[in-house]
Amino acid sequence: MESDEIRDTLRAADRAEAAPWTDYPPTPRWYPAAVGVWAALITLALTSLGSEIRLPAVLALIAVEVGFIRWYVRYRKGVMPTGPAPREFRHAILAFVGGAAAIVLGAVVLATQVDAWVAAAFVLIVVPGAIAWYERAYADAARRARERLS
Amino acid sequence: MTPGSALDGLDPALTAPKRLAAMALLSRASGADFGVLREHLGVSESDLSKQMSALMAAGYVTARKSGHGRGSATTYQATRDGKKAYSRHRAALEAILEGGVSPS
Numbered sequence: 001m002e003s004d005e006i007r008d009t010l011r012a013a014d015r016a017e018a019a020p021w022t023d024y025p026p027t028p029r030w031y032p033a034a035v036g037v038w039a040a041l042i043t044l045a046l047t048s049l050g051s052e053i054r055l056p057a058v059l060a061l062i063a064v065e066v067g068f069i070r071w072y073v074r075y076r077k078g079v080m081p082t083g084p085a086p087r088e089f090r091h092a093i094l095a096f097v098g099g100a101a102a103i104v105l106g107a108v109v110l111a112t113q114v115d116a117w118v119a120a121a122f123v124l125i126v127v128p129g130a131i132a133w134y135e136r137a138y139a140d141a142a143r144r145a146r147e148r149l150s
Numbered sequence: 151m152t153p154g155s156a157l158d159g160l161d162p163a164l165t166a167p168k169r170l171a172a173m174a175l176l177s178r179a180s181g182a183d184f185g186v187l188r189e190h191l192g193v194s195e196s197d198l199s200k201q202m203s204a205l206m207a208a209g210y211v212t213a214r215k216s217g218h219g220r221g222s223a224t225t226y227q228a229t230r231d232g233k234k235a236y237s238r239h240r241a242a243l244e245a246i247l248e249g250g251v252s253p254s
Binding site for chain 2: 003006007008009010012013014015016017018019020021023073077078079080081082083
């Protein structure tokens with residue numbers, strides 16, 4: 001095996017390692033809105049429902065989430081990325097984690113200091129925008145990673 | 151890793167570039183359907199079946215079938231041994247490249 005051949009083999013391995021991150025089907029258009037509705041409902045369930053129906057409501061919403069994840073794994077043909085992401089994704093992932101923490105904090109403050117319905121409305125409005133931003137940032141990172149590895 | 155020990159790290163089951171690429175993808179994913187691997191590797195169904203059989207025989211990959219008939223799917227997953235073998239083989243290739251040693 002010549003050096004050029006080894007280089008080509010390693011480059012193909014780099015592309016294959018990145019493929020679970022960079023090659024994925026288009027995210028459904030309803031996804032950001034659906035996540036917003038789900039997040040608003042679980043905000044309401046956790047903050048405004050009586051204790052006797054809170055647990056069943058939260059469990060039902062978790063069941064919906066589990067069902068969605070199972071469908072999404074099938075939609076991605078069994079390919080869910082694991083391990084470290086290619087470097088192009090780091091900014092988007094860090095922003096996602098930070099944004100999610102800020103939204104949860106904002107919802108908790110609104111629910112405890114103002115009103116549960118205000119917190120749910122905040123989540124319903126902010127989450128779809130945040131998800132839509134993340135989808136664009138992710139797609140841009142995937143494009144840059146594909147270009148680097150091509 | 152010295153050039154000599156780099157050669158020791160090469161795994162005969164992974165010397166075929168298609169098998170190495172399949173292991174690379176599976177080492178960074180929860181799994182992958184037959185069709186995804188075929189599309190990524192750009193190989194025929196029979197070729198991919200042959201490559202995946204070799205990886206399964208080495209204990210580096212497991213296969214799970216789901217569904218029946220036209221809707222059926224085969225999903226492959228890398229085993230822990232497979233991921234370790236892939237990392238070793240990849241490190242050996244990098245060491246050979248840096249050391250300028252020819253494995254052939």
